Amino acid sequence: MSDSGNADWNAYVDSMSTAIGLPIAADYRAGVIGNLERMAQVAKAVNSLPLTDTDEAAGVFLP
């Protein structure tokens, strides 16, 4: 499964912040990118597990 290790987080922050209307001030930008890079590293561990389309999340919603 692909991971996001080579992502351009600078460009991602620009696109996503526009898409959801969450401006990122210049003072926070480096910290935000650092955190996304750390999350991307962690995401490798969850994405390396091969799941199928029958693997369902463990929800708790009860109608």
Added chain:
Amino acid sequence: MSLDDDLSGVGAAQIARSVASGQVSALEVARSMLDRIEQRNPTWNAYTEVTRERALAEAGAVDVARARGERLGPLAGVPYAVKNLFDIVGLTTLAGSKINRDRAPASADATAIQRLRAAGAVLTGALNMDEYAYGFSTENTHYGPSRNPHDLSRVAGGSSGGSAAAVAAGLVPFALGTDTNGSIRVPASLCGLFGLKPTYGRLSRAGGHLFVGSLDHIGPLARTSEDLALAYDAMQGPDAADPVCAQRATAPVQGQLGLGIDGLRIAVADGYFARPMADEARSAVAAVARALAATARIDIPEAGRGRAAAFLMTAIEGSLLHLPDLKTRPAEFDPIIRDRMLAGALAPAQWLWQSHRVRRYVRDQAIRVFEQCDLIIAPCTPMSAPAIGTEFITLEGEKMLARPNLGLFTQPISFLGWPVAAVPVAGVSALPIGVQLIAAPWREDLCLRVAAHLERLGIAAAPVAAAAAAPGQ
């Protein structure tokens, strides 16, 4: 017990017995404890609000009930306090934030507080925490850090740091905290207390400010396993107001604390839980394993992957809860969490959804350990309390960020939702350190039974911090 005694070291069970027998009045206990809280709290910065009038009214009601010959609750006249994310009627629920000061006061008490009140407990106030519970150190920029009663230069742990500081300093015999990734167990370990993170869904979280609903639990911190059980039992029961709270009958544990460990298969967690830690953490696990004659070692499958998924769920769900404020008032967030919050709000949806799907897989793998054992001993924090302001720690040569890694060993277990007692281990180091006693879902009774057994053996103990207990301090 009399008021001539220093009440700071007296436990909840003893106070309740003394009030029930008429040895002291609830009002006398409340006044004595409130005076001490108001005089001494600035040393530890545990409280953000003291509810004096309410406490006196609740204590007075206990005394009136006793005078009428009514049956008193199991916590009659026992002072306690709650992390400031629990709704207290008439007060604004801060959840450690500056932003929430703008909100209207709570119109009702949280379910847990309602149940403790019904049991006769006396609420003395609200306690400091990491902003929105996002941290393990209670170094809150808005309200100042809570200080560890065992060493004022060190953190109390978090995010329920005010809860731990208040109990370890002897300001109250028990307090409520919440635990999403370790926020009861980390401060319990660093302040030398007993703490219970029950099974996910066991105790109602209604009226508590959410951090990450998928992972949030509530629970008590105390200085004895008996007090932990008393508080836990008083809060049990289904609650339609919490969509996660299970429709299960209450399962009181108080009567089981004396059952000992005969017949229990106890093992030490290996694999992920043997990764680098400080000597005191390793010694604590070894001391408890020796006392319980636990020689088997087991691996909790996929614990590391579970921690990774919990990390992503926390970052993304915890941030999106605050998206409106992140858009309009980012400068008012605690700088310690702001960039993490902004990053979490921008993160790809795939990371979150994959984490939720991984959670079920990890649950199905990990639960198999209970075919081999009934109770697991694991480290709680990888070290004793770091100094306030510590950015990095080095464990067995491996340098890492200090704050997130205080929850290294607690995070996989809350992800799994299993019940855990954090137990303070006596005599292994100058500063407190705890271990986790982990059981299968809905078996809080085993966690507390073994905790009580260790207490009787003298292996576990949670005295009021010596500096806090010293006269004239």
